[in-house]
Amino acid sequence: xxxxxxxxxxxxxxxxxxxxxxxxxxxxxxxxxxxxxxxxxxxxxxxxxxxxxxxxxxxxxxxxxxxxxxxxxxxxxxxxxxxxxxxxxxxxxxxxxxxxxxxxxxxxxxxxxxxxxxxxxxxxxxxxxxxxxxxxxxxxxxxxxxxxxxxxxxxx
Amino acid sequence: xxxxxxxxxxxxxxxxxxxxxxxxxxxxxxxxxxxxxxxxxxxxxxxxxxxxxxxxxxxxxxxxxxxxxxxxxxxxxxxxxxxxxxxxxxxxxxxxxxxxxxxxxxxxxxxxxxxxxxxxxxxxxxxxxxxxxxxxxxxxxxxxxxxxxxxxxxxxxxxxxxxxxxxxxxxxxxxxxxxxxxxxxxxxxxxxxxxxxxxxxxxxxxxxxxxxxxxxxxxxxxxxxxxxxxxxxxxxxxxxxxxxxxxxxxxxxxxxxxxxxxxxxxxxxxxxxxxxxxxxxxxxxxxxxxxxxxxxxxxxxxxxxxxxxxxxxxxxxxxxxxxxxxxxxxxxxxxxxxxxxxxxxxxxxxxxxxxxxxxxxxxxxxxxxxxxxxxxxxxxxxxxxxxxxxxxxxxxxxxxxxxxxxxxxxxxxxxxxxx
Numbered sequence: 001x002x003x004x005x006x007x008x009x010x011x012x013x014x015x016x017x018x019x020x021x022x023x024x025x026x027x028x029x030x031x032x033x034x035x036x037x038x039x040x041x042x043x044x045x046x047x048x049x050x051x052x053x054x055x056x057x058x059x060x061x062x063x064x065x066x067x068x069x070x071x072x073x074x075x076x077x078x079x080x081x082x083x084x085x086x087x088x089x090x091x092x093x094x095x096x097x098x099x100x101x102x103x104x105x106x107x108x109x110x111x112x113x114x115x116x117x118x119x120x121x122x123x124x125x126x127x128x129x130x131x132x133x134x135x136x137x138x139x140x141x142x143x144x145x146x147x148x149x150x151x152x153x154x155x156x
Numbered sequence: 157x158x159x160x161x162x163x164x165x166x167x168x169x170x171x172x173x174x175x176x177x178x179x180x181x182x183x184x185x186x187x188x189x190x191x192x193x194x195x196x197x198x199x200x201x202x203x204x205x206x207x208x209x210x211x212x213x214x215x216x217x218x219x220x221x222x223x224x225x226x227x228x229x230x231x232x233x234x235x236x237x238x239x240x241x242x243x244x245x246x247x248x249x250x251x252x253x254x255x256x257x258x259x260x261x262x263x264x265x266x267x268x269x270x271x272x273x274x275x276x277x278x279x280x281x282x283x284x285x286x287x288x289x290x291x292x293x294x295x296x297x298x299x300x301x302x303x304x305x306x307x308x309x310x311x312x313x314x315x316x317x318x319x320x321x322x323x324x325x326x327x328x329x330x331x332x333x334x335x336x337x338x339x340x341x342x343x344x345x346x347x348x349x350x351x352x353x354x355x356x357x358x359x360x361x362x363x364x365x366x367x368x369x370x371x372x373x374x375x376x377x378x379x380x381x382x383x384x385x386x387x388x389x390x391x392x393x394x395x396x397x398x399x400x401x402x403x404x405x406x407x408x409x410x411x412x413x414x415x416x417x418x419x420x421x422x423x424x425x426x427x428x429x430x431x432x433x434x435x436x437x438x439x440x441x442x443x444x445x446x447x448x449x450x451x452x453x454x455x456x457x458x459x460x461x462x463x464x465x466x467x468x469x470x471x472x473x474x475x476x477x478x479x480x481x482x483x484x485x486x487x488x489x490x491x492x493x494x495x496x497x498x499x500x501x502x503x504x505x506x507x508x509x510x511x512x513x514x515x516x517x518x519x520x521x522x523x524x525x526x527x528x529x530x531x532x533x534x535x536x537x538x539x540x541x542x543x544x545x546x547x548x549x550x551x552x553x554x555x556x557x558x559x560x561x562x563x564x565x566x567x568x569x570x571x572x573x574x575x
Contacts, residue, residue: 005181006518006569010511015570019506022354041526042534043508043540066540068508126514 008119009126010069013077018069023079025062030054032143036136036153038128043067045075047136051087058082058090068129074117075133081111087126087141094138101127165456166552170450171236172197173263173550183520184554191335191499191546192524193361193385196449201386203448205442215440216414216431230440233447234430240450241380242371243397247429250396250403251443255362256285258381258396259329259432262358263289265406267327272298275324276346277355279304279312279341280536281334290329304330306536309487311339318349325355333363336530336542337486338497340364347376356402362386363497366548367465369458372397384442395440396433403429410435424467461549469493471553472500472545475560481505481567487535499546501528504563507570509543515569519562 007071027050037044045065052059061079078097082090097114099105103121107114120130139153170176170194173195174339178185187195207229213222215230231246238246276290280303294301302325304317308383312330321328324519328350333340347357358379366387372380379402383394407414408426412435417425426432453461470493476482484502489495504512509525516523524544527534534541545559 006515009514010569042531043510044540068510070511125515126510129510 034140328511388444469498
């Protein structure tokens with residue numbers, strides 16, 4: 001089998017984050033929370049966000065969920081990249097990530113860890129796995145207040 | 157094709173399926189997603205092409221020659237389906253888009269007779285198509301849903317089923333062969349028990365009609381549904397079998413052309429069976445394709461197909477046991493491969509089914525990953541999702557070997573990380 005392509009997709013960082021995520025859990029306190037799911041495969045994710053006092057900066061992001069290596073690694077890398085970011089900057093990162101999945105551009109050097117997800121763009125059916133966490137984050141940030149726990153976004 | 161003892165069925169029929177002869181990522185395609193949909197033989201593709209090139213016209217209207225040919229083809233296919241499942245009358249076969257539509261037809265046309273407190277018995281292994289229509293019906297009528305659970309070996313719990321039955325039970329609707337567990341449910345006994353309390357029985361036969369001989373009279377079900385696309389026919393065509401008197405007693409489902417006798421501005425009388433349930437211009441070419449598929453399967457022989465799939469199944473499970481990380485859901489087959497369907501829904505240790513499917517796809521192997529439209533069953537099994545390899549009579553032992561080799565590589569690929 002052609003493992004070469006697979007090494008592009010399953011880069012070491014992705015496999016490591018899948019095995020040992022660094023940002024799994026729930027933030028304290030929870031200022032925003034959002035559930036997301038991928039109805040076609042059953043993957044689920046729950047994002048919690050701790051905001052700064054002014055509400056315009058992300059102090060911490062954590063995730064819980066069940067999913068494939070791509071979905072879980074993407075969530076873990078996203079959580080790390082968002083710490084300390086202004087909320088509007090975070091929203092522009094959502095767009096940048098989606099563009100990268102379409103094969104357009106990547107992240108600048110200070111956020112280059114996210115570029116390990118670039119290989120996913122070569123596997124169109126797996127893009128949904130990588131973007132689930134970002135869709136969920138976007139919904140969480142755009143909610144004016146703490147969302148009801150039963151509400152969820154779908155990436156379909 | 158002429159079936160001889162010398163070659164396996166697969167060896168004899170593979171030339172009939174053009175789609176199987178291609179490479180995926182540089183590797184020969186190994187198609188093991190047959191429980192989702194089957195591939196189509198040239199005979200079916202040619203029947204559709206012949207219809208559009210020579211006979212295309214609307215059915216049951218017009219006296220011109222093309223209309224007559226189209227009608228003959230469409231109704232002739234119904235005769236073939238009726239014979240294929242041994243219906244007592246051709247009027248008992250109603251064309252639908254698929255099994256889902258057939259179940260919805262029953263849920264609407266017959267289901268409106270239900271009253272609050274009436275009970276519908278389903279099982280936890282049902283496909284969403286045999287669950288949601290009844291949830292909707294329960295919401296409309298106040299009927300109550302009851303569920304048959306699994307035995308320790310993950311099969312239909314017949315004893316618990318019997319305990320659910322009472323004079324309140326109006327309907328039992330269960331799957332014949334589970335698309336996830338692969339278990340073959342005792343439908344004859346289910347029907348006999350349900351009929352003792354006066355309940356009707358619908359059998360979802362999507363995973364049985366393509367793979368084994370089906371005799372609706374022997375089963376004694378009240379309705380049976382199947383989808384054409386899982387049995388070598390095109391998408392967009394399936395059928396509902398129903399006992400004649402029962403179908404007669406049911407009001408129409410969809411209204412429109414084709415299903416009428418006399419129409420006035422304020423009322424209408426309806427066509428006799430089966431056309432009462434076939435409103436609008438039907439899927440004519442698809443029905444003719446279904447007839448061609450039935451001819452094709454019958455020429456091979458459903459007994460032969462079933463026996464060959466059991467052989468494949470024995471090989472599949474023997475090889476799967478070589479990989480300790482693999483956990484297959486549902487009952488184990490007998491040593492000769494009998495006792496369950498020739499499919500395996502499984503998990504592979506720490507490897508998520510999606511990742512597994514991507515890795516296998518790189519090796520040309522097509523399997524399903526996800527919940528296979530049985531989310532409640534997956535919840536019951538405490539599996540978020542599973543991977544599933546499902547065979548058909550055109551699959552070979554060599555293809556199963558390719559699948560197993562790739563599966564081992566995938567498990568190793570991830571095993572290095574988790575090891």
